[in-house]
Amino acid sequence: MRPCGVYNVTYSQDRAVVRTKLQLGWLIGLFIFIFTLPLFSKEYLLTLGILTGITVISLHGLNILLGYTGQLSLGHAAFMAVGGFTAVNLVVEFNIPFLLAIVGGGLVTAMVGILFGAPSLRIKGFYLVMATLAAHYVIFFIIHRWERIGGFIGKLAPPANIGPLLLDTTAKFYLLVTIIAIVGTYFALNVPRSNTGRAFIAVRDQDIAAMILGINVSHYKLLAFGISSFYAGVAGGLYAFYFGIAHTQFFSLTQAVWFLGMLIVGGLGSTLGPIFGAIFFQLINELSSRAGPVILKMLPGIGETAASQLANIFWAVVILFFIIKEPRGINHTWVVLKNLYRLHPFSRKY
Amino acid sequence: MSNVFQTFANGITLGLIYALVAIPIVLVYKASKVFNFAHGGLMLFGGFILYMFMCQLGLPLWWSLLFSIVGSGIVGYIIQRIVLTPLIGQPILSLILATMALLVLLNSLALAVWGVTPCSFPSMLPKGSLMLGPIKVGKPDIIITIFIAAILGLIGIFVNYTKYGLAMMVTSEEHLLAQSLGIRVKTIFALAWIIGAVLATASGFFVGYKLALSEYLPEVALRSFAVVLLGGLESVPGVIVAGLIMGNIEAFVNFYLGDSIAGIGGVAPYIALLIIMIFKPYGLFGWVRIERV
Numbered sequence: 001m002r003p004c005g006v007y008n009v010t011y012s013q014d015r016a017v018v019r020t021k022l023q024l025g026w027l028i029g030l031f032i033f034i035f036t037l038p039l040f041s042k043e044y045l046l047t048l049g050i051l052t053g054i055t056v057i058s059l060h061g062l063n064i065l066l067g068y069t070g071q072l073s074l075g076h077a078a079f080m081a082v083g084g085f086t087a088v089n090l091v092v093e094f095n096i097p098f099l100l101a102i103v104g105g106g107l108v109t110a111m112v113g114i115l116f117g118a119p120s121l122r123i124k125g126f127y128l129v130m131a132t133l134a135a136h137y138v139i140f141f142i143i144h145r146w147e148r149i150g151g152f153i154g155k156l157a158p159p160a161n162i163g164p165l166l167l168d169t170t171a172k173f174y175l176l177v178t179i180i181a182i183v184g185t186y187f188a189l190n191v192p193r194s195n196t197g198r199a200f201i202a203v204r205d206q207d208i209a210a211m212i213l214g215i216n217v218s219h220y221k222l223l224a225f226g227i228s229s230f231y232a233g234v235a236g237g238l239y240a241f242y243f244g245i246a247h248t249q250f251f252s253l254t255q256a257v258w259f260l261g262m263l264i265v266g267g268l269g270s271t272l273g274p275i276f277g278a279i280f281f282q283l284i285n286e287l288s289s290r291a292g293p294v295i296l297k298m299l300p301g302i303g304e305t306a307a308s309q310l311a312n313i314f315w316a317v318v319i320l321f322f323i324i325k326e327p328r329g330i331n332h333t334w335v336v337l338k339n340l341y342r343l344h345p346f347s348r349k350y
Numbered sequence: 351m352s353n354v355f356q357t358f359a360n361g362i363t364l365g366l367i368y369a370l371v372a373i374p375i376v377l378v379y380k381a382s383k384v385f386n387f388a389h390g391g392l393m394l395f396g397g398f399i400l401y402m403f404m405c406q407l408g409l410p411l412w413w414s415l416l417f418s419i420v421g422s423g424i425v426g427y428i429i430q431r432i433v434l435t436p437l438i439g440q441p442i443l444s445l446i447l448a449t450m451a452l453l454v455l456l457n458s459l460a461l462a463v464w465g466v467t468p469c470s471f472p473s474m475l476p477k478g479s480l481m482l483g484p485i486k487v488g489k490p491d492i493i494i495t496i497f498i499a500a501i502l503g504l505i506g507i508f509v510n511y512t513k514y515g516l517a518m519m520v521t522s523e524e525h526l527l528a529q530s531l532g533i534r535v536k537t538i539f540a541l542a543w544i545i546g547a548v549l550a551t552a553s554g555f556f557v558g559y560k561l562a563l564s565e566y567l568p569e570v571a572l573r574s575f576a577v578v579l580l581g582g583l584e585s586v587p588g589v590i591v592a593g594l595i596m597g598n599i600e601a602f603v604n605f606y607l608g609d610s611i612a613g614i615g616g617v618a619p620y621i622a623l624l625i626i627m628i629f630k631p632y633g634l635f636g637w638v639r640i641e642r643v
Contacts, residue, residue: 119628122627122628122631130575257451257453261451309459309462312457316452319451323437327440327444
């Protein structure tokens with residue numbers, strides 16, 4: 001972080017992702033921490049790391065669609081389900097290598113996403129939410145009725161492998177998810193810095209004005225749906241292989257609502273937002289599973305089923321709190337804190 | 351041929367229930383321009399409140415009806431006061447996500463307090479069925495239909511002839527205009543949410559009586575969104591027409607395709623919704639908005 005009064009003087013400085021030596025140091029430190037985590041941490045922590053990584057991948061996709069292009073979608077969980085079922089079926093039925101199957105799942109999901117994103121050409125906002133809600137149920141119906149690809153009972157996934165290397169331990173799978181999440185983050189970081197990303201932002205801010213500027217709005221809306229669904233498909237494939245089964249239960253409508261919530265809590269339209277949101281979500285889940293038994297002891301009249309609902313209740317309250325009090329999310333708070341530090345003696349709270 | 355009439359009758363019963371579920375959504379939308387995704391949660395929560403008074407505390411029917419109306423009204427007011435008042439003027443994403451979070455919150459609260467095992471109301475309506483010409487109609491269905499028709503009539507009278515109903519209509523046209531006429535817009539918002547919650551309890555009771563109080567009850571509300579959009583977001587009579595159409599679509603799809611493709615009836619409203627969204631997004635009776643930059 002540079003102190004105030006130091007400006008970019010060359011284009012390459014202006015474009016740089018890593019701007020200072022301190023930032024580079026932090027980044028290298030973070031990478032070392034992430035990649036050496038399996039050496040000294042417990043299995044449980046790695047499990048949380050895997051879930052967070054998969055969620056980050058999925059949220060980056062939703063962020064490109066909602067945060068940059070401004071298209072509301074409730075179909076994200078269903079798109080993840082498409083990716084999961086496709087990847088598992090590619091491996092089981094067609095003997096395609098695991099990594100290729102994950103990418104293939106992403107591509108198929110991108111096509112499905114473009115298909116169900118087509119109503120966005122005519123409608124927006126609330127009506128698009130309705131169309132994607134319908135898409136969620138239609139996709140689930142097709143998966144449930146199509147017995148060959150899994151149906152109601154889901155489809156068992158074989159253990160993942162890359163060539164001769166079998167990803168049989170949590171640590172190995174953790175490393176794979178982490179690498180994919182980092183690649184996904186790098187791509188998501190560069191989307192708003194590219195021509196395409198600027199077109200996305202123009203469509204979000206005012207689509208009619210964007211059209212007048214010569215931006216092909218339909219093309220960019222569908223492209224956003226495609227990229228977003230590709231992310232969702234990859235995340236869904238990883239999810240299915242991690243749990244060893246592709247099942248629609250993992251990808252319920254509640255999950256789709258939570259994805260939107262995580263994005264709001266993390267911060268819309270920023271690269272850090274999805275990461276903050278995913279980590280915060282896991283923290284809340286942890287909190288509810290730890291605090292659940294304690295709370296239930298204090299309220300003896302309530303049945304044991306309450307424990308399973310507690311995470312939902314906690315997270316719904318957190319989302320409502322953030323929407324009302326800080327709709328710009330954790331990322332905004334983080335930026336404010338950074339600026340307070342950067343401008344130190346002259347900073348003021350705002 | 352009689353099968354077709356039979357299916358038609360089933361469709362009408364189903365359609366009236368859809369209309370009853372959909373009407374509070376329209377009322378709330380008309381008054382406060384908030385599409386209430388949380389309606390299914392309110393239905394489940396209200397249904398469970400009624401269940402608690404009637405079956406767990408053993409109060410007589412009329413007292414438990416009164417208490418549950420008051421209770422669900424309070425729930426509606428609290429939601430409007432705490433969650434939706436601060437969100438006036440916020441972008442549509444905030445409103446949509448807030449009501450969705452409320453949906454999950456209400457569902458989870460209801461399931462946490464009353465358990466996930468489905469509860470059913472004791473049967474209090476006469477059993478058996480009547481033959482109306484070639485059509486066989488269950489007696490409970492007839493009584494429920496009469497009740498729903500009565501409720502719909504009451505809503506119609508309230509909206510069109512009472513002071514608060516008229517104030518609600520003005521508010522739905524334009525908030526500033528309503529304020530300049532001396533209408534308290536916030537009171538109208540609160541009133542709309544209270545009515546929405548009470549009607550949600552009523553529909554939760556009817557749906558719960560026909561099926562059971564379980565976590566699948568909010569799915570009925572999600573399906574009735576298709577009814578709201580077919581009728582148009584702003585029209586109460588439109589919703590009744592759309593409810594009857596949608597009920598018949600579901601009944602007939604079930605009748606003709608239900609044997610070969612199980613569960614197609616449940617997904618038919620969503621397919622209809624997708625088609626409506628592509629060809630007529632403002633519904634049959636809704637207002638077509640002209641967008642200005």
